[in-house]
Amino acid sequence: MTAPLYEARPGTPDTQQCMRRRNLSRVMHSVAAEGPLSRAAVARHIGLTRAAVSTLVDELIRLGLIEELGPQRPGRVGRPGSALVASRRGPAGVGAEVGVDHLAACVVDLSGEIRARAEVRVANRGREPGPVLGELAVLIRQVTDQAEQEGLRPSGLAVAVPGLVARDTHTVVRASNLDWHDTDISALLPTDLPLTVDNEANFGALAELWLGNDTPADFLHVSAEIGIGAALVVDGRLLRGTRGFAGELGHVPVRPEGPVCPCGGRGCVEQYAGEEAVLRAAGIGPGEDRVGLLAERAAEGDKDVRRALRGAGSALGVALTGAVNLLDPRAVVLGGALSRLAPWLLPTLERELKRRTATPADGVMVSRLGPDGPLLGAAHSAVRAVLDDPVGVGG
Amino acid sequence: MTAPLYEARPGTPDTQQCMRRRNLSRVMHSVAAEGPLSRAAVARHIGLTRAAVSTLVDELIRLGLIEELGPQRPGRVGRPGSALVASRRGPAGVGAEVGVDHLAACVVDLSGEIRARAEVRVANRGREPGPVLGELAVLIRQVTDQAEQEGLRPSGLAVAVPGLVARDTHTVVRASNLDWHDTDISALLPTDLPLTVDNEANFGALAELWLGNDTPADFLHVSAEIGIGAALVVDGRLLRGTRGFAGELGHVPVRPEGPVCPCGGRGCVEQYAGEEAVLRAAGIGPGEDRVGLLAERAAEGDKDVRRALRGAGSALGVALTGAVNLLDPRAVVLGGALSRLAPWLLPTLERELKRRTATPADGVMVSRLGPDGPLLGAAHSAVRAVLDDPVGVGG
Numbered sequence: 001m002t003a004p005l006y007e008a009r010p011g012t013p014d015t016q017q018c019m020r021r022r023n024l025s026r027v028m029h030s031v032a033a034e035g036p037l038s039r040a041a042v043a044r045h046i047g048l049t050r051a052a053v054s055t056l057v058d059e060l061i062r063l064g065l066i067e068e069l070g071p072q073r074p075g076r077v078g079r080p081g082s083a084l085v086a087s088r089r090g091p092a093g094v095g096a097e098v099g100v101d102h103l104a105a106c107v108v109d110l111s112g113e114i115r116a117r118a119e120v121r122v123a124n125r126g127r128e129p130g131p132v133l134g135e136l137a138v139l140i141r142q143v144t145d146q147a148e149q150e151g152l153r154p155s156g157l158a159v160a161v162p163g164l165v166a167r168d169t170h171t172v173v174r175a176s177n178l179d180w181h182d183t184d185i186s187a188l189l190p191t192d193l194p195l196t197v198d199n200e201a202n203f204g205a206l207a208e209l210w211l212g213n214d215t216p217a218d219f220l221h222v223s224a225e226i227g228i229g230a231a232l233v234v235d236g237r238l239l240r241g242t243r244g245f246a247g248e249l250g251h252v253p254v255r256p257e258g259p260v261c262p263c264g265g266r267g268c269v270e271q272y273a274g275e276e277a278v279l280r281a282a283g284i285g286p287g288e289d290r291v292g293l294l295a296e297r298a299a300e301g302d303k304d305v306r307r308a309l310r311g312a313g314s315a316l317g318v319a320l321t322g323a324v325n326l327l328d329p330r331a332v333v334l335g336g337a338l339s340r341l342a343p344w345l346l347p348t349l350e351r352e353l354k355r356r357t358a359t360p361a362d363g364v365m366v367s368r369l370g371p372d373g374p375l376l377g378a379a380h381s382a383v384r385a386v387l388d389d390p391v392g393v394g395g
Numbered sequence: 396m397t398a399p400l401y402e403a404r405p406g407t408p409d410t411q412q413c414m415r416r417r418n419l420s421r422v423m424h425s426v427a428a429e430g431p432l433s434r435a436a437v438a439r440h441i442g443l444t445r446a447a448v449s450t451l452v453d454e455l456i457r458l459g460l461i462e463e464l465g466p467q468r469p470g471r472v473g474r475p476g477s478a479l480v481a482s483r484r485g486p487a488g489v490g491a492e493v494g495v496d497h498l499a500a501c502v503v504d505l506s507g508e509i510r511a512r513a514e515v516r517v518a519n520r521g522r523e524p525g526p527v528l529g530e531l532a533v534l535i536r537q538v539t540d541q542a543e544q545e546g547l548r549p550s551g552l553a554v555a556v557p558g559l560v561a562r563d564t565h566t567v568v569r570a571s572n573l574d575w576h577d578t579d580i581s582a583l584l585p586t587d588l589p590l591t592v593d594n595e596a597n598f599g600a601l602a603e604l605w606l607g608n609d610t611p612a613d614f615l616h617v618s619a620e621i622g623i624g625a626a627l628v629v630d631g632r633l634l635r636g637t638r639g640f641a642g643e644l645g646h647v648p649v650r651p652e653g654p655v656c657p658c659g660g661r662g663c664v665e666q667y668a669g670e671e672a673v674l675r676a677a678g679i680g681p682g683e684d685r686v687g688l689l690a691e692r693a694a695e696g697d698k699d700v701r702r703a704l705r706g707a708g709s710a711l712g713v714a715l716t717g718a719v720n721l722l723d724p725r726a727v728v729l730g731g732a733l734s735r736l737a738p739w740l741l742p743t744l745e746r747e748l749k750r751r752t753a754t755p756a757d758g759v760m761v762s763r764l765g766p767d768g769p770l771l772g773a774a775h776s777a778v779r780a781v782l783d784d785p786v787g788v789g790g
Contacts, residue, residue: 015414019414218636230721232722239629239722240723241613242613242725242755244723245723247721248752251751251752252717252720253649253713253751254651255650256650263751265716265750266751318648319717321648322714322721323717323721325646325647326625326627326642326643326718326721327627327636328640352651355659356648356659357660358638358640361637
């Protein structure tokens with residue numbers, strides 16, 4: 001997996017200072033991912049001399065980003081190395097999530113451990129952004145207070161939202177299932193922390209990349225809560241698109257003259273495989289946790305539900321054929337609510353893919369993070385900002 | 396435009412040596428793109444000190460990659476700077492192209508000037524790869540001999556083919572319109588030069604990126620000779636896909652139950668907008684330069700031809716809607732044979748895009764390189780290998 005390291009901006013010259021920052025980041029990533037490690041092991045991992053690594057480690061210890069556990073394995077021959085770990089009292093990343101049906105926040109430390117977490121079920125559809133973000137702020141305060149009591153220093157806040165976020169801004173351009181438009185999160189969610197806002201599908205894909213088992217560095221992550229979203233990871237990096245709108249799988253046309261979609265198009269895959277469409281086809285009315293109900297009925301062998309899920313799988317397969325032809329990813333990963341329905345979606349989905357295109361080498365995988373992906377991806381993105389540039393962000 | 400500079404492999408440490416090679420590359424790119432330039436101007440361009448740049452320039456002069464033109468603008472106050480240009484007698488890139496109806500080769504010098512070019516019309520469909528590549532070798536020898544007589548040193552050969560090329564190999568996995576399968580170009584095209592083989596759509600897109608006017612660094616390049624191909628450029632880099640198969644726009648399904656396609660799928664866009672499909676819909680039989688004939692008849696107002704092109708534009712619009720939703724490029728660029736038909740394809744293509752998705756910021760652009768794109772992209776890719784790593788490749 002390729003770590004997105006600190007980089008000089010394109011066009012700027014390469015200096016000793018840039019080089020040192022990149023190497024500090026390499027040491028930090030290595031210790032956070034693989035620690036406890038001796039200095040010698042870090043040197044082997046990243047291919048620098050023991051002396052160079054020692055200087056870098058000393059700076060990271062001074063910054064409070066790395067801790068020494070003291071001499072390790074004293075029974076072995078030779079001078080014992082002092083084991084290094086990412087600091088448990090250093091900077092930490094705060095993740096938060098606005099869902100259609102819930103709000104959540106958590107704090108993750110430099111080693112990736114969740115140190116505090118809070119979540120509430122709440123129907124946010126159609127609510128004004130102000131009160132929703134007010135409630136989210138309460139959850140965020142709760143988890144950051146808890147983390148600070150344990151000696152952590154929250155260093156960044158990342159918020160996942162179910163909508164399109166304009167690239168490099170805090171503005172939700174459109175979140176159809178909340179009915180939010182052009183909503184500037186930073187204006188409604190006061191915080192002293194550096195703030196990042198991104199689409200839940202993007203954070204879900206990053207979580208899969210960073211935390212998934214055997215997830216390749218090139219994949220298409222498909223997620224669904226109410227809408228259908230996707231995110232593309234290429235060479236270990238998220239492909240965001242010029243406006244930040246990449247991954248709009250839900251509006252790929254499956255039948256150009258199909259039913260009208262609120263997006264203005266016709267026959268978008270969301271009209272066949274979105275939650276509303278599937279519930280309608282399965283004859284299930286409104287209520288709580290309807291995806292859970294679908295999974296339950298499908299498991300019981302309900303014919304209407306199974307037919308509805310076969311149809312959804314087939315439509316997803318056609319849309320994914322286009323995506324696989326264009327992107328040639330190593331795998332397709334089903335995440336979010338979709339992952340719970342995978343057993344009944346996959347057969348028709350894979351059949352369409354197989355007969356229409358060269359199936360990706362690693363095929364269609366099912367996320368093990370499921371609905372936790374976006375929140376974990378958000379918190380870890382704030383942690384990785386520290387690992388990527390320990391001096392600039394963590395210092 | 397972001398230059399793909401020499402990079403240390405991921406996971407390897409950053410050293411003084413890497414840094415020096417990157418800075419040599421920056422100087423080389425700057426002089427090749429903007430020369431003649433004084434040392435002071437280069438220093439301003441890339442943000443290093445005049446002293447640092449002088450050392451780098453001296454090394455590039457010693458390697459024969461940069462030449463001094465002698466003192467410039469002697470009428471001005473102060474010590475005149477000696478203007479630097481990319482060497483006209485240094486390394487050069489050789490490009491070659493296997494087309495369905497032609498073969499071509501050319502040599503491009505470090506400043507981007509075409510110094511030799513040769514082309515023959517020949518019907519290659521269904522011919523064995525051996526004789527075709529034998530004829531291509533004759534053209535390559537012809538242009539390299541001519542370049543060497545002018546004091547150039549060919550330093551790399553890049554070959555564009557109308558088919559899928561397995562990533563980082565010389566093997567054409569499938570070129571349907573030549574009927575070639577698993578063809579190892581390096582075995583049939585003996586050369587002493589470092590060889591690269593890639594899909595014509597990829598080289599066409601790179602030509603657009605490097606040579607186009609106002610081409611953004613993020614775009615989807617659509618090209619057609621006989622088949623329909625595409626290539627994605629993201630942040631100034633080609634997105635190749637894990638197997639090298641990205642950009643297969645031709646087999647994006649437009650109508651899932653549409654006509655059977657030789658790829659095994661149904662209703663692929665090539666069945667509606669590929670050359671064969673358009674000629675059939677327009678009632679035009681076999682013959683030479685049928686795209687030219689289409690353009691001519693469309694210009695004359697032929698109703699059948701115009702209807703066929705409207706239908707093709709509409710199918711392309713639906714397939715591109717999916718691509719734009721997934722990738723959010725800054726522009727769609729129509730290249731290859733398509734660019735000649737743009738006036739009659741664009742209205743329906745743009746109508747579908749507009750009603751189905753947020754049209755890219757720069758809209759749909761028409762390539763000015765047209766059918767020259769792949770050959771120029773191939774030659775320039777060999778030139779840029781020198782600019783990207785002057786010591787390793789050019790030295």
